[in-house]
Amino acid sequence: MRPFLLKESNWKTLKDHRFDLAVLPWGATEAHNYHMPYGTDIYEADAISAEAGRKAWEKGANLTILPTIPFGVNTGQADIYLDINMNPSTQFCILRDILTVLNRQGITKFLILNSHGGNDFKTMLRELGLSFPEMLLFTCNWFQALDKDQFFEEKGDHADEMETSLIMYLHSELVLELTEAGDGAEKKSAIKGIREKWAWAERKWSEVTKDTGIGDPRKANAEKGKKYFDAVTDKVSELMLDICAAQPGELYH
Template identity: 50%
Template sequence: MAGRPYILGETSWKSVRGTAFDVAVLPWGATEAHNYHLPYATDVIAAESVAAEAARIAWEAGAKAVVLPAIPFGVQTGQLDIPLCINLNPSTQAAILADVAATLAGNGVRRLLVLNAHGGNDFRAMIRELQPRVNVFLCTLDWWSCVDPRPFFREPGDHAGELETSVVMHLAPDLVLPLDQAGDGAERKSRIAGFREGWAWAPRPWTRISADTGVGDPRASTPEKGAAFFAAVTARIAGFLVELASADPADLYT
């Protein structure tokens, strides 16, 4: 049985060599604790699933999108004291991104979307540095940020809260422990007003802000909420891919 033509890991060279791909999608997740009830691969599951569904919709609309294998490790410098939260430093991520982009450029793929699924990853500075050196249009988005979550969730949460828990309950229900085993995701707030209010920033040492590694209460989560949000997000990202695939990177502005 042939694989999905828009998922590189399922596609043979016989198919790939005959396809001129318009845009590549690189899902980038993390491997880290997500409260007591979600798997360490939560961000990878979300990245791969959102990328695949958005690419399917875009493909069926005529855009030749291809989803690359996901990068499963993210920036975890604030979680180094939590066992097996696997860290990639930003400089390592930048090197990986540069190598992937250079490969795509050599293969004639002219657009690359980094589809991010981890709050600790930030690709914007990397893209600013890399873009002048590679003949591939580079862009990034955080999958959870492209649709307002407030109509879907009572309290979306920041990490392993209602939003993430509901989405994983939809995508991988067998990997979610019963919610009565989850912590409440209470966050200890900074003593400094600028950090509390969000207009100043510093990395958060995770075990000092959360007793259970979660930030956000997951107890109102349901798979139905997750399915609805997932559908809205993937439809919007698919539309973005269709536009991106047909756009001239040298002529993006009216």
């Protein structure tokens, strides 16, 4: 049993223990090019939260990692077979229910470890913060924690070299030969402001990419994945430690 993972814990251990921080990994179920599993974001969330949690726990962080939520916002992928969409309003309700339990039981620090680009929890936590003013609410995107250019050659943001390398390291048995992968070519928006990234509209996935990937994965390998995994879990564990150490009224210097 890893005591920092709720799914592995038991009542004998927890009936007399109280955590400072609860971490909720949140993934998605969606196609990842031709060569990657639909559960890519879930596998990443599971592994990164568990390893970062271990590193933080061994340095004194009193935290629990909640089971991963497997569905995310996939509203732009309605025509991609079995991409399971969870609307933001549903995510809000789930968060409210979880925070109600944590708040009632005295856990006042909460972090969402987001593993899917379509999820955006900031506005939800703004609103929920008014309902739970005694709680400290955080969200992070692990895939934005590091400069990917230091680890990978090809740019991308979905089933790309980075994600492929990670899953090749974590679950090589689930990745097809890279000769089976599409090139992850992305069509750019016809709207200049969107191309310049100061305007936004949701991408219609099947019109942007023919293979559901964005970013060429064909230079990926498990060695790159391990190097990135080790570095990103170091970074996420630092965040967990900082949140555990944070005190209300002393968050700003």
